[in-house]
Amino acid sequence: MKEIPRFSTTRRGFLTLAAGGAAFASVGSSTPAKAQVATNARIVIIGAGAGGTALANRVSRRLDGASITLIDPRKSHLYQPGLSLVAAGLKPANYVVSKTTDWLPSGVTLIEEAAAAIDPIQKTVETSGGQTLEYDFLVVAPGLVLDHDAIDGFSIDLVGENGIGALYAGPDYAARTWAAASRFTEEGGVGVFTRPATEMKCAGAPLKHTFLIDDITRRAGNRGKAEFIYAAPQGGLFGVPIVAEKVRMLFGDRGIDTRMRHTLKAIEPGQKRATFEDKDGFDVEIDYDYIHVIPPQRAPEVIRQSGLSWSDKWTDQGWVEADKATLRHMRYPEIWALGDVAGVPKGKTAASVKWQVPVVEDGIVAAIRGVEPSETYNGYTSCPLITKVGRAMLIEFDYDNNLTPSFPGVIAPLEELWISWLMKEVALKATYNAMLRGRA
Numbered sequence: 001m002k003e004i005p006r007f008s009t010t011r012r013g014f015l016t017l018a019a020g021g022a023a024f025a026s027v028g029s030s031t032p033a034k035a036q037v038a039t040n041a042r043i044v045i046i047g048a049g050a051g052g053t054a055l056a057n058r059v060s061r062r063l064d065g066a067s068i069t070l071i072d073p074r075k076s077h078l079y080q081p082g083l084s085l086v087a088a089g090l091k092p093a094n095y096v097v098s099k100t101t102d103w104l105p106s107g108v109t110l111i112e113e114a115a116a117a118i119d120p121i122q123k124t125v126e127t128s129g130g131q132t133l134e135y136d137f138l139v140v141a142p143g144l145v146l147d148h149d150a151i152d153g154f155s156i157d158l159v160g161e162n163g164i165g166a167l168y169a170g171p172d173y174a175a176r177t178w179a180a181a182s183r184f185t186e187e188g189g190v191g192v193f194t195r196p197a198t199e200m201k202c203a204g205a206p207l208k209h210t211f212l213i214d215d216i217t218r219r220a221g222n223r224g225k226a227e228f229i230y231a232a233p234q235g236g237l238f239g240v241p242i243v244a245e246k247v248r249m250l251f252g253d254r255g256i257d258t259r260m261r262h263t264l265k266a267i268e269p270g271q272k273r274a275t276f277e278d279k280d281g282f283d284v285e286i287d288y289d290y291i292h293v294i295p296p297q298r299a300p301e302v303i304r305q306s307g308l309s310w311s312d313k314w315t316d317q318g319w320v321e322a323d324k325a326t327l328r329h330m331r332y333p334e335i336w337a338l339g340d341v342a343g344v345p346k347g348k349t350a351a352s353v354k355w356q357v358p359v360v361e362d363g364i365v366a367a368i369r370g371v372e373p374s375e376t377y378n379g380y381t382s383c384p385l386i387t388k389v390g391r392a393m394l395i396e397f398d399y400d401n402n403l404t405p406s407f408p409g410v411i412a413p414l415e416e417l418w419i420s421w422l423m424k425e426v427a428l429k430a431t432y433n434a435m436l437r438g439r440a
Contacts, residue, residue, distance in 0.1 A: 034062065036061075036062060036063060036064040037062060037063055037064065037365055037368055037369060038063075038064045038065055039063050039064070039065055039066050039368045040065050040066070040067070041063070041066050041067070041136045041137060041364075041368055042066075042067045042069075042133075042134060042135050042136045042137070043059060043063075043066055043067065043068045043069070043135065043136065043137045043138075043139070043364065044069050044071065044125055044133055044135040044137075044138050044139070045068070045069070045070045045071070045138075045139045045141060046071050046072075046115045046118075046125065046138070046139070046140050046141060046142050046302075047070075047071070047072055047140070047141035047142040047143055047338075047339070047341075048070045048071075048072035048074065048077070048100050048103075048104070048110065049072075049077070049078075049141060049142075049143050049339065050080075050339065050350050050353045050432070050435065050436065051139075051141040051338035051339035051353045051356065051357060052070055052072065052139065052141040052338065052339075053070075053077070053100075053103045053104065053436050054353065054354075054357045054435050054436055054437075054438055055139060055141070055338060055357050055360055055361060055438075056068055056070055056104060056105065056108050056438075057103075057104075057105050057436070057437055057438030057439075058357060058358070058361045058438035059361055059364060059365075060105045060107055060108055060438075061105075061438065062361060062365055063365070063368070067109075068107070068108045068109065069108070069109045069110075069111060069133060070104065070108060070109065070110045070111070071111045071113060071114070071115050071125065071127060071133075072100065072110070072111075072112065072114075072142075073112055073113050073114045073128070074100060075099065075100055075101075075112070076097050076098070076099065076100065077097075077098045077099065077100045077102070077103060077436075078096050078097060078170065078171065079095070079096040079097075079098070079429060079432060080096065080201070080202070080350065081202070081349075081350050081424075081428060081429075081432065082095050082096040082429065083096060083167050083168065083170075083171065083174045083205075084167060084174075084205055084208045084209060084212070084386065085424075085425065086167070086171060086174035086175055086177075086178065087165065087167035087174040087175075087177040087178050087181065087209060087212075088178060088181070088209070088212040088213065088216065088389075089178045089181075089182060089216070090212075090389070090425070092175070093171035093172055093174065093175040094171070095171075096171045096174075097171055103436045103437065105438075111127055111129075111131065111133075113127040113128045113129040113131070114127065114128040114302070115127060115128075115142065115302050116128045116302060117302065117305070117306070118138070118140075118302060118303075118306035118308065119306075120138075120306065120307060120308060120329075120331075120332040120334075120335060123135050123136070123138070123334060125138065135334070136334065137334050137335075137336075137364050137367065137368075138334060138335045138336075139335070139336045139337075139338055139360060139364075140303060140308065140320055140335065140336070140337050140338070140341055141337070141338035141339045141341065142299075142300050142302070142303065142341055143201075143300070143339060143340045143341065144201060144297045144298060144299060144300070144340040144341060144348075145297070145298055145299070145300050145301075146168055146169060146295050146296075146297055147198075147295050147296040147297065147298055148169075148295045150295055150296045151264055151265065151266060151267065151293065151295055152265060152266035152267075152275075153266050153267045153268055153269060154266075154267050154269075154293055154295070156169045156173060158269050159173045159176045159177060159180070160173075160175075160176025160177065160179045160180050161180070161269075162180075162269045162270070162272060163180050163183070163184065163189075163272055163288060163289050163290040163291060164180055164267070164269060164290075164291055164293065165177035165178075165180045165181050165209075165290065165291070165292040165293065166292065166293045166294070166295075167205070167209060167292070168201075168205070168294055168295075177292070180290060181209075181213050181216075181290060181292070183290075184213070184217070184226070184289055184290035185213060185216045185217040185220050185222060185226075186220060186222060187222075187225075187289070188217075188222050188224075188225030188226040188289070189225075189226060189227070189288075189289025189290065190226075190227045190229065190286070190287060190288050190289050190290075191213060191226060191227065191228050191229065191288065191289065191290040191291070191292075192229045192231060192274055192286055192288040192290070192291040192292070193206060193209060193210040193213075193228070193229065193230045193231070193291075193292045194206065194230075194231050194232065194264045194274075194291070194292060194293055194294055195232045195233070195234075195294050196233070196263075196264070196294055196295060196296040196297060197233035197234075197263050197296065198296040198297050198298065198316070198317050199297065199314065199317060199319065199348065200294065200297045200348065201297065201340050201348040201349065202348065202349050202350075202383065203238070203239060203348070203383070204238070204383035204384075204385045204395070205294070206230075206232070206292070206294055207230075207237065207238070207247060207385060208385060208386040209292055210228065210230050210256060210292075211250075211254075211385075211386055211387045211388065212386055212388075212389065213228075213290075213292075214228055214254055214256060215387075215388040215389050216389065219389070223255075227257070228254075228255065228256040228257060229256075229257045229258075229259060229286065230251065230256055230257070230258050230259070231258075231259040231260075231262040231264065231276055231286070232258075232259075232260060232262065233261060233262065233263040234260065234261075235260055235261060236260075237251070237258070237260075238395075239346075239401070240395070240397050240401045240403070241401065242401075242403070242414070243385075243393075243395055243397075243414070246393070246414050247385075250387060259276070259284075259286075261278055261279035262276040262277070262278055262279075262284060263276060263277045264276055264293065265277050265283070267291065267293070271287075272287060272288050272289065272291075273285055273286070273287050273288070274286050274287075274288055274291055296317075297317070297340075298316070298317045298318055299317060299318035299319050299320065299341050300341070303318055303319075303320060303341060304318035308320050308321060308329065308332070308335065308337075309321060309343070310343045313343075314343055319337075319341060319342065319343030319344075320335075320337035320341050320342055320343050321343055322336070322337040322342050322343050322344055324344040324345060324377070324379065324399065325376040325377060325378075326359065326363055326373060326376060326377070327342055327344070327356060327359055327360055327363070327377060328363055333367070334367075336360045336363055336364070338353065338356055338357065338360050339352075339353050339356065342356070344377075344379070344399075345379060345399055346379040346380075346381045346397075346398070346399055347377070347379060347380075347381055348381075349381050349382060349383065350432055350435070351380070351381065351382030351383075351396075352379075352380060352381045352382070353435070354431070354435045354440060355377060355378075355380045356377050357435070357438075358375055359373075359375045359376060359377045361375075362374060362375035363375070378398045378399060379397075379398040379399030379400070380396065380397075380398055380404060381396070381397055381398070382394070382395070382396045383395045383396075384420055384421075384423050384424035384428065386421065386424060387416045388416065390418060390421050391416040391417065391418060391420070391421050392416065392417065392420040392421040392423070392424050393413060393414055393415060393416055393417070393420055394406075394407075394411050394413055394417070394420040394423055395413055395414075396413065411423075
């Protein structure tokens, strides 16, 4: 497997990176520590991912005497923004893995089981091990599930072989994705890059993978024998129109074909054939040498069976019925949604979680104090959209699709810049780690 060229960094470059990384980490960081609030409230957090862990750290410092319990069976914490880099051979699989317990503050109880049932009327959570926990306040932050079974013929066991990639499934699968993609960059053929019809975490990831594999194929001198097809159910390449147009132009410049309104239904691994449903409901078959599969994504079953989901939208996906500004449940005021599972128009990225956590913290503290909350979430979402190895666009936007750059006049959001790449490859992880500690 070939080595991807690395960019050299001068001393001045390192100083620039250090300054830029520190600035990035400070954006939206918490204000000076507020006085603790005395309480005996029982707070249960489902999920020890980015949102649950960051919130546990913040409320443990903010509240004096609260009982804080995290429920999550996973022993490993995954830095999910790094999976795109692993799947392009730029980072090893262990780059995204740490221990869940490494990030948790003292005084927080971790129950290493799954949440099996939620009763919002009785205010209880039942775990897979049979424990029943009563709560005064509940935060649901379990992430989402990848519905691999929705694609006929696909199994994650196939990833890495027969030209199949699927970076979302985890670090090992991201590494296997690179094994399959690497062969394609050397041998050429037809590469098909997909995304699902459902809402999804980090909607820029399918584009990043397409751009990276295209660039790596060019660096290998093999782009002339490779055909790239980006197939997606949506009518545009990105949810923000101005960004969608920029991506369309870049795809045109780089010879990446698009098949919009195409939804992946099935694959035949032995034949290397994918079946899509087009906008008119007809089946369209595309033969491939490499295919990157991103399956439909949904709320965990425990959420969908609990009565917490929206009943009039996203009914096939089950996202939590939350107010988009406060993230508080619309019918159960003791419950908040955080991260991927929240049924709000934007916000399924780690950067979004960074801005959501203080809102949920403020909501819980305000409820304990008996006052109105003061913090709201405006839909802030950030996507360092990699377009080449060493280049990216730092895309930031809100619920209304307004671009909301953190560094106006310094980093142009629609330009392919080296500093935006460094934000993704280096500075973002430091910011993420600070967020987990509740410090950003």
